[in-house]
Amino acid sequence: MSSAKSIAIALTGIGGDRVDVEAHIASGLPKFLLVGLPDTALGEALDRVRAALQSTGCSLPADRVTVNLSPASLRKHGSGFDLAIAVSVLAASGVIDTTGPARTVHVGELGLDGTVRPVPGILPVVAAAARAGAARVMVPAASAAEASLVEGVEVLPVASLRAAAMHYGADAETLADEPAESPTSRQHSSTSAVAASGRSAPLAHATSSAAGRDLADVVGNDEAVRALVIAAAGGHHLLMVGPPGAGKTMLAERLVDVLPDLEVERAIEVAAVRSLRGLTVTSPLDRRPPMQAPHHTASTAALLGGGSGAIRPGAVSLATNGVLFLDEAPEFSRDVLDSMRQSLESGRHVVHRAAGVAEFPAAYQLVLAANPCPCGNAGSIDQPCMCTPMQQRRYLARLSGPLLDRVDVQLRVERVSGAMQRVAQAELEAGRASGMTTAEARGRVCDARAAAHERLASTPWRTNRQVSGKWLRSGPVRLPPSETSDLDRALDRGLLTMRGYDRVLRVAWSIADLDGAGRPGRGHLREALFYRMSTRALT
Template identity: 55%
Template sequence: MALARTYAVALTGMHGDVVEVEADIAAGLPAFVLIGLPDLALGESRKRVSSAAVNAGCPLTQRKLTINLSPAALRKQGSAFDLAIAIAALAAGGDLRPESASRVVHLGELGLDGRLRPVPGILPSVRAARAAGFEHVMVPHANADEARLVDGIEVTGVVSLRDAVIQHGGDLAPDDSLEPAAVAAVVDDIAAEPEMADVVGNDEIVEALVVAAAGGHHVSMIGPPGAGKTMLAARLPSILPDLTDEQALDVTSIRSLLGVRIGHELLRRPPFEAPHHTASQVALVGGGSGRIVPGAIVRASHGVLLLDEAAEFPASVLDALRQPLESGAITIHRAGGVATFPARFQLVLASNPCPCGRYGSTDDECTCTPIARRRYLAKISGPLLDRVDIRLNVRRLGLAAVREADAGGQESAATRPTSEALRRRVAAARAVAAERMAGTPWNRNADASGTWLRTGPRRLNRAALGALDRALERGSLTMRGYDRSLRLAWTIADLETGGAPTAEHVAAALYLRRGTTI
């Protein structure tokens, strides 16, 4: 009887569990038994591993081989267990050193020719291995650069199963005839960020977006077609600061789960997602019948989620955003398991004022009935809108503004603030907020607890809070709206003075909250 073990990682969402892969060779008729709740793709690994081992020059035993994936009650999915299964089986058969295999986490899919193919989710898998205390992982050559983005763990990239056996002391000669398997085909099409200086007019909207970026506040924009809502929203990520190391790891891990090609560096710019209004709730939130796939709100984590034509989305889809907006995470329950993903994003809702889009326009007459207008915007429910801090009315540019910009030419463009200049303002305001909230779980005003702002040393005086208190008494603000307006006032103060908000800052926050531009 021979027994050997190695390790792999089972991913559920972004959470990884280290799985012990045990191989036992016993007397009996030739058989390859795989136990431990494998899914269909993992169950087929028996054929892949057997053929790969033969073609790599190290065939598996002809006796009864049992592979156990422990813990047995944990569901395992995908083909990333192939390498660990093959190494455990060969270690049990004496083809390599069992003690070497037992110290390494193995990840990768085997081709029938013995080559290792890249798999999605390498980055979160390596993070899970490091968290479990492992110091060495072995991955396909195509995933090696991605795996090395995780500090504190040794990464070995191998081209084939034969190379992996040699790494563990197997008595085989290297085979240089095999080319590394191709890198994952999915490529994240990251376009250059648009420039805020391209925006002509609408200076008050740009300033409101700076406030949103500085504090991490959600934004709603309502205006007629052609007013520039989409153009403005698409430029919001360009004024956000670069991601921190932890945020960059989260964003890059999410892309890794989706099978996106990851380069030599972590993704440092905030992501931008703009799903079409026909997107389903599953497309927005995530899910799936087999492996739980992250949706648009997860892909937008630490960045911006734009819902253009928000009133065209089904109400049930929009209301699915309410819980993630509060908690900054989304937990998806399926029969196959429960997955939790980060979902801390800035929401931008852009919508026309009515079905025809001309309501409130000075040059076009709206043909919609009052009830049609109410029904149109009613899809954006009150509870969802209550979570939006800044509500803007966007107007079309007038002829005078266009001609002034055209007449100014390059001179006029040079005087408009660039994304880089606005980003410096945002970063400075965030630094002020982070210093104020040192020792707390938060570093942005939008994340701060309302109780923390209303009590203790950060409580504002009655003169500053007068407008907010009256609005709450009249019922024009909910308690959530009160706290969100207070956070907004702190952001405005951080941008202007860096001190505590005054009555003027609170008034400006209320104007932004109620849908009036500053």
């Protein structure tokens, strides 16, 4: 009778828990058992491990082999436990040393030929291992670049179970030859090489600035450009209402380019969510903010996260620390939109399922674009509206009041006239682009955020959007009543809720930071109140 163990990580959301993979070999009828609440994919690991061991030249002992995943009360998902199971069996069989596997976290799926293949969630597994105090993590060779993004952990890349056994002291003469590289392995290796070189892979970040895309391309909508820059400066949520062709999508696509680079910690958080979804994570670390633009037919699970089996993050989590753009927002299911209210307030999204509870980061900047009515021409001066007043009211009423109350900057975007377009085209051809460029806007946004960061240095907040209303109204930055009189009157008349009052103050601070003012003046507050009230007649 002999036993040995290795270590694995069971992911729950973006976090993980340590799992001891214990292998026990005892005399009895030959049988291979796996216990400890495995799901279907993990339960099939027995057949993969058996074949991989045979391909490596280390067949299962002709005894009763029991593998326990401890703690047994914790649900385990996926094929990432294969390598840990195989290593613990090899250690219990005496093929390899028992000391090394017991101090190392293992993650990877086994091919029938013994190759070790990548699995989704390598980065959060390594991060969880670091938090659990593990010093070493053995990962598939194709995932080495991704795993190395976590500092303080030694990464041991292996391409096959044979290589893993050799690392732990197995006799090379007793093992089979290294498995031939399969097409799948070559694909993974190619992806890894691309990631390691820093070039974009086929599934690379959808957030990088598109070639030739610039904020200066937006012509004749200076008010909308300013609102966009204000939203970027404070991280404020944004609603744009206007007819088709007014430039709402063009503006939203350029918002992510205006945002500053992410701090390393935030960029790793973005990469961890992408890893959970099985998307490419590049090395060196991509520090540009992400952008997600799901279609209006997206389900609740696709937008918010969930699914059967392992709970996966949705678009709100993939957009964390970046932008979530919902084009044609009234066409989304109202239930789906209202389900976002929790994450808009907390910056986290919690998914509850019968199988468990998972929490994902969801600190995104929401951008909503909407037509004013079904035909899109309500309020336009150049096109007649074919909708009845009731149809107009019902259309934008699909965006609920509680949702809109959480959107700080709201504005009407109009079509640009043909004459203005011709003037702008002539300026572009002459090399005299008059609009603000993306580089200029990003510079102003970085300066504004630096001013906010200095002011908020002794607080738990990082941007104006996150600041507590109580702190703004009663803290050291409280504005005198003479400055807030317009807001006070709007609150008394019921035009603002208390939440809306606080959000106007936050936007006013962002405007002041952009203008280089030490604190908001009455003009800043009036501009912020305008952005709060400009679409009220439409909704």
